[in-house]
Amino acid sequence: MVCEEDVEEALSFLRRRLCAASWGQGGNDVALPLLPDVEKICRDLEACLIGTIENGSNNSVLLLGPRGCGKTMVTDRVLAQLQLTFPERVSVVRLHGLLHADDRCALKAISEQLCMEHHLVFSKTAAFDDNLHFLITMLKESALSHKSVIFILEEFDLFAQRPKQRLLYNLLDAMQSTLTQAAVVGLSCRLDADELLEKRVRSRFSNRKLLFLPPSAEVACRLLHDVLMLPTDGSLGDSTFVTLWNENTTKVLEASIQDIICHTISLDPSPHRILDLALRAICNLDQGKGLLTVADFKAANASLYPQFKREALQGLSVLELYLLVCMKRLESKEQETYNFTIVFEEYQHLQETHKTSDHYSREIALRAFEHLLERELVVYADFRGRSDAIEFRPVQLLVDNLELQEGLNINPVCPVCPPLCHCICSFCNFMHKNVMACDKSTLTFGLRHTTFYSITVLVFVASGYPSAVV
Amino acid sequence: MAPGMVSSDVEVKRGRGRPPKVKGMLSPAISESAPLTPECNPKVSTFTPPTPVCVVPYAERVRPRRLFEGEEKRAECVTPVKSVRSTPKKSAGGTPRTTPKKAKAKDRGFEDGEEDDVPEIRKSPRLTRSASKCLNETPKRGRGRPRKILGEEVELKNRGHRGSRNPTRRTGESLSEGQVRRCVKKVVFEGVEYQVGDDVYVRRGAKGNAENGVDGNAEWSDSDAEVEDCVLCGRSGEDVMIECDECLGGYHLHCLEPPLEEVPEGDWMCATCAALARGENVERPSRQKRTRRTARERFIAQEIWAARIEKLWRDKDGTMYFQGRWWALPEETADGRQQWHGRRELFRSNHADENEMDTILRHCYVMTPDQYAKSGHEGDDVFMCGHEYDFRHQTFKRIADEFDDVSDVDDSEDESFDPTRKSKHHDLDQESDDDDDDFDNEFDDELSKPRSTSKNKSRSRPVTPKAANVRKGHVKRIEGVGAKLIPRARKKPLTDLEKAKAALGLSAAPTTLPCRDREKSEIEAFVKDAVAAGEECLGRCLYISGVPGTGKTATVLEVMKGLREKVDKGELPPYRFVEINGLRLPSPEHAYTVLHEALTGQHCGWRRAVQYLDARFSDSKPLKGVNARPCILLVDELDLLVTRSQSVLYNLFDWPSRANSRLIVIGIANTMDLPERMLPRIASRLGLHRISFGPYSHTQLQQILATRLEGIPAFDKQAVEFASRKVAAVSGDARRALELCRRAAEITELRINPPTTSFTTTEPAPPSVAVSPQGEGTTTPQAPSQLIGMSDIEAAISEMFQAPHIQFMKRCSMYSKIFLVAMVIEQHRTTMVETTFEKVVTAFMRLCTTHKVTCPGEDSILTVGCKLGASRLLLCEPAIRHRHQKLQLNFPCDDVQFALKDDKELPWMSKYL
Structure with a gap:
């Protein structure tokens, strides 16, 4: 129903308007409305x-x-x-x-x-x-x-x-x-x-x-609305399309205002972000349909606030996950500083006790460790330079408990089933004596009285079935 | 002896190892100046620099160059500043424009003043006694005296000159008002071609003027002797003549005893001079039968002058004028002719004058020493010039060195000092003064280039137009670049509010500074004491301290201005005033450069400067002349001159304590105990003379405001008191008070006339924007009051003094507020100010889940925290530390509490705060 040229024209007009702000150009016709x-x-x-x-x-x-x-x-x-x-x-x-x-x-x-x-x-x-x-x-x-x-x-x-x-x-x-x-x-x-x-x-x-005080939520929504409106004074050509576009956009914005837009605005209501959101929504627009949809805004929101660590954890290999878990265990044992050698000892200890099939040699583990360093999930804790070997320099883990847990959940390669992976993390949390969120408290309570050894047996027996998860 | 030789081939010997010079004229036959016509006479009078109001009487003007010695003594009390003065020097109306034109243009010390800003001629009592009687004549009489017939014409001509010159002098006006000058590069005047860069003899004085003391007829005789006469026989003839190197007398070879066959090599002295050199008492042979003297002789006898043409133009009534830079004889320098001065040596002066071309006699030739050494046959009117003489500072400079410095190196490096280049005079390696910067503005672009090429004629060097931001760079008037001058048309008079705003501006300096009388009199007493002490002036240092905005620098400058007027009247001996600001110097050592430049007018690197200054101040002989004047040095922002070894400060405070240094130092800083924090030896030299400027009390501030607002009923009386009390409670800074009131005036203005420009395209401008003051004052319902009231002052105070973070916290995003609350919770829990990101995140998530708010991911929380840190609501480490990032509130918890307590968005927060 909508013809391609109209869509093109509208999109280019909106793009010019949205980009002009950041590049400082633009004549009067594409000038942005101000708060x-x-x-x-x-x-x-x-x-x-x-x-x-x-x-x-x-x-x-x-x-x-x-x-x-x-x-x-x-x-x-x-x-x-x-x-x-x-x-x-x-x-x-x-x-x-x-x-x-x-x-x-x-x-x-x-x-x-x-x-x-x-x-x-x-x-x-x-x-x-x-x-x-x-x-x-x-x-x-x-x-x-x-x-x-x-x-x-x-x-x-x-x-x-x-x-x-x-x-x-x-x-x-x-x-x-x-x-x-x-x-x-x-x-x-x-x-x-x-x-x-x-x-x-x-x-x-x-x-x-x-x-420059940050705008309130209503003002920010209003700005978003105004910025996506096409001019109705006829400068853009086909007026039927213009009115169609304006109505549709208003409807979509109202629909998505509750979760998506408020979420964005609650994080950062600066005009720059709002324009960014609008621009991404327009870029996600399906040219075939020619009109904005709620999905566009969802995608825009997602791209605006990416979760880096979660994505990073998603892409890790098994050995790397093991290393991360080992580091977490060391931390929960109140050992704040550790280096690769200690982590590898912990890993070996784990392998000995549970006889999993994920047994790798030191060199490969070192390679995995280096990969973790590159991904900046682990950083060196000292500032002394590169005089020492990698294996002996103290490191710090930059991934949080929750993040690790989520990462393990969503990682496709992780060999443990989700409920057991729960156990690892909640076990760590229990040892750390940290009160976590309520929905995990029951599980923690349940596990509190089991012994250390039995838990680990429970966990790593399950790890022997790689095919169970895959 | 070679009879029958044409004069052009006549060879004569010159002494002193210089190659022979030809006697007699080689230059093309130049007709003498046109026979006098009646209309020439007024031109004669304008030959001397014309003056609108001639304070200096006529006889002085006739011999303007004599004035150099006296002139510069009088024009000494100036402020060669390197910094911008807060109060500009105002040139008195009708400032005498005589020869001060030359004095002012030269030295670099006049950077701050406009061209109008000439040193007023101060007649020190010393001078009037020692000067000639002519000084006592009244100006009017002096000007009109010899030419009663042509009095009006003289006046007209003078005014014409003034009209032609002044518009370019007057700043800010375009050329269209005055006369447009079109300069040319060469002109054929009376059959002779003159070019820019030629040297010419110039007549001086008037026809028939008996006061000149010369034979009037001889001056105007059309027939200057082209060829010199032989001393002994009195004829010129075409025989070979030899010139004595000492007396420049010409002798026929055959007239000598014993007669010589040919011109001997090397130096030759006539018998008389040789005898005199041996010490015998011999009389010179009388030169009877000499009625004519060559131009060169008359020049050397100072009957006529020589100048180098720098510009040529035609006036609107058709007369040709030229601007010529004078050549000075050694006799005209301060020390007179010395033994090493060549007989044909001249000095280039830094003074140029404009005259009519009728006063030109004919060409002469002035060469550089190299050219002079190589030249042979150019005739009698050949001279040599290797140095430039600065009349004001009585210093010489080698001209050859001026081309070596084209681009300045960074000041951090030392300038190369070549000891082998040192000549017998005290000269330093820098380029000469560019006094034509003022004149250049009048003319077109092309003329500036040939001017620099004319300087470089002796060396073939590619000439680049001088950059504008180099020292003495070429900054043209803005009109010269084509920008239009916008006339300030004010159709309606200033309203009270506008007058108030103008009066309250920081740059509007009042006539007197109120509330500082005691300090002012102290400083004045100190300076007077020091200046009048004369030879006993020893170790005078004064230290002034006070918080910023208390009027220290302003008071000192006011005192100096008052004292200068006293010097004008003659109540005080003259002195020199130098101002140094610690924050304007690239490094503390540059203070030496500034001081050196102020004392000698020459610029050099600081290492050289400190050597010179040391030598000068430790000289045990008392200095004479100009240098005998006491020098008052004002050092602003003294604490910035502190270096690791504190050597700069030590020198600055040590020099006054030496005998015959005549240096008085006034230091200004903020801290009261700065001398105690320095090395003890400096503290002892600084002495105990301290003046402390305390912060203003509220009554004083009120008085200051009242003085500024005199006659302007724009303020409510309570408002002024309120403002002054508020500022006095905080800092006592006068600038704050003035800015506060000015801002209040602006707010009132906005209140009365709201602005109507619209900055958006979609919406029209709102009809009236009510600028609501944040205080509790309200405008009266019937009409907004035109006076500046308490409410406006309160609005201004809240704008200027209130910290913005509370407003910001009230308006930030929801998650930012939750973040702040989480931080407060953590702080209460651990009783430590600093916390890590991990803990804050846990608190954050707990809050979110407790109150059913969607929890964003950890990365988003990190972004939120970092944005708060960028605005400095929190202090945080860089975000790459992730969960180990340390965070801290930048404000006390109570501020957060106050800001977020009654938040409408998240009412549950108050129970945590």
Whole structure:
């Protein structure tokens, strides 16, 4: 019923809109709708910068918010708006805390950007104070011709973690003189970024902060809904398809809102994640049907929050599982540090007592152990380097009890039947004296009074039947 | 003897090992300057630098170069700063623009000021007594005196000049207002071709001016002797002449006794000079029958001058002007002519003037020493120049070294110091001052390149246009790059709120600083004492401490400004002021470079600088002249100059204690006990003179705000008091108080006029956005009050001072809240602040299952924890540690309790908190 071109067109429009946010492009037609809080911040920032441009008051402001909340996007939008309103009166210098690792480097970048903007010749070999002097001269010149310079410092907290905060001091100090007309906008994900400033720099910094608070669940759902709507003003062509799409999407969202969407939003309601979810849903769209379904959202959700360890455990071999279980047993015996040799002894002990068919030699076990190290399920506990052999360095297990249990459950190669595998883990838990979740408590209780030996016999007798599970 | 030789082939011997130079003119026959017409006369007057208001009387102007010695004495009280000054120097209206034009352009110390910012000529009492009587004449009289007939024309011309020059001087205005200068590279003037880079003789003085003390007729005679006359017989003729190296007198070979057959090799001195050199008392033969003197002689006798053409242009009324850089004779330097100065040696000065081309006599030739050594036959008007002389600092510099430094190396490396390049004068290896940076702005791009090529003429070197961010780089005016100047059209006057905002800005410096009178008078007394002590000035150091924002630097700068006015009036002897900021230096050792540059005007590496400074300050002889002035050194952010061995600080505080050093140091830092934390030897040199700037109390803050807001009734009185009390309770920082009030003003403005821009495309802008203050104040129901009230101040306080984490915790996601609660539970359980991820996960899962919330996987919980750690609500290790990751709350448990207690989403949480 739906024709392919319409679907294609709609999908490409939505993709452009969703990707434009992260790449910072996009014209007005694909501009994203903003959350009302974010819009208020836009307005505040704009008012602050207009104060600098029109009245010459030098301002400094910090934008604080968690990752993915849209700080860079807000800055870009506000700057674009200012360039429209005040043509040729704004020049922008962008610095990034990760790129410009040093104060010298940052000053050089400032000089380069200013030179490029005003078509001057730039020399790469100029010294620190030359660049500083040039910066002050350029600020003066810009102020005299009523042009404002706006400094955008991303990852502001990294600039504040430099040894002497020289760049920040010089920038903020230059803004204290009447000869400059400049603004400094700092973006950071740390909420305490302004406490990192030294007292001198802090005194010169006007403590303006614009906070990006996480949106509430309803607002986030609303954003998701708005972002997947196609424009009804006819710019997209076939209006019947557009209305069909919009209705269908609304229905689907309402259906899946309870478990899927709320789950995502409860974990991380930042706009970035919501857009990510929408994008994945669109990518999972079946082009034949042409409309979104609940399954798309399920798949999107799953891909958004993968469970790495579980997947890793799923793919392990038997020997590796054995090694993991041995490590768990060692831990439950209160032996916190162990290395491969000890683990292998435990493994051999296990093999001797239970005579399973999974008997492997030391070299193969070492190979399996190395594989575990590569998968980062096990890490070295010391930081001494690679001087010792692998076998003697202490290791730590990074897999939790529950994870291990689940992994054993879902592993297709695991030789023990599920209820017995339960026994291993709950036995470990019992020995660890840790109170686990309620549904296991009965089993633990039941096993508490059996002896150690009998349990192990019970478990590993069953392990002699590899075909039982397969 | 070779009679009948053309003058061009005449060979003469020069002394001192230089190859022979030809006597007589080789240069193409240049017609003398055009016969005088009446209209020339006003041009004559404009030959001297025209002035709008001539403070320096006429006689001074006639001989502007004489002024160099006196001029620079007067123009000493400047601040060669390397840092931006907080209060810009304002040039008084109608600043005398005489010869200060040359003084100001040269030194690098004027980086901060605009071109208007010239050193005001200060007439120190010493100078007026010692200077000639001409100084006492009034300016008006001086200007109008000799030319009463042409008085108006003179004025007109002067104004014309002013009009042509000032728009480019005045900052920020485009060229369209004034005259547009179109520069050319060569011009044919009165039949002679002049190019940029040519050297010419320039007339000086007026026709018929008896005060010049020269034979007026001789100056204007069209017939300058082209060929010198023989000393003995008084004729020129075409015979071979030989020139004495000492007196530059010409002798016919056949006139000598004994007559010589041919020109001897090597040096030759005439009999008189030889006798004088031997010590005999011989009189020079009188040169009667000499009515004409060659141009060269007159030049050496300082009757005419020489300059190198740097720019040529035509004025809008058609007259041709040129800008020429003067050549200085050794007699004009501070020490006068020394024995090693060649007879034909000149120095390039760092002063250039604009004059009309009518004043040019004819070409001369000034060469570098290499060229001079190789030249032979160019005629009489050949001179040699190997050094540049800085009139202000009375130093010489070798010109040959200026081309070696094209790109600066990083300051961390030392600049190469070649001891073999040291010449007899104190010169350092750096390039010369680029005083034409100011002038370059007026002209097109192409002209800047030939200017640098003209400097490089002697060496063929590829010329790159100088980068803008190099030292003395070429920073053009922004108009020069094509950007338009936006006019600031204000149609309506500023409202009260806007005035308040402008007055409260940190950069709006008030005229006086309130509440710091006691400290100010102390500092003033100290400086006055030290400066007036003169020779007894020994070991004066002052240490100022105080928390940031208490006005230390501002007070000191205000004191210095006040003292400078006193120096102008003559109540204090002049001094020098240098400012160093510890955070603006790349490394502590660069303090030496800055100080050296301020004292000598030359830039060099810090190792060389410290040697020079050490030598200078430990000199037992008292310094003369300019260097005798006391130097006040202000070191801001003193604690950043502390190195491991503390040598920089030691030097800085040790030098004042030496005899004849005349150095006074004022140090500013934040900590009160910084001297005690330094080495004891530095602490003892720092002395006990300390001034401590305490934080402001609330009454003082109120006073400061009131001073700023004088005449602007924008604030509620209670609001000001509230703001000052709040800030005084926290830090006592004046900047905080000002920013707080400014922010409150902005909030009020937003309250009254909400903004209307919409940033979304789908929704229209909301009709009015009520910026609700978070305090309890409410706006009155009838109309929003226009004054800034308590509610606005409260909103500003909550914005600026409140920590954001509580708001954040209230709004974070559900699982984040559960995570935080789990952490609180763990903390209560183990009574330890730090916990591992494993334990938190177990608590988390227990909570979820107890209250029937879907439990996410462990990896997701890890993500949640790490996001909280990125925002610094928690402190956590990197996520790869998985279950061994250590976590800790960044805030006390009570904060979490407060934030999450009444949460609507998860009401069951309160029983755990």
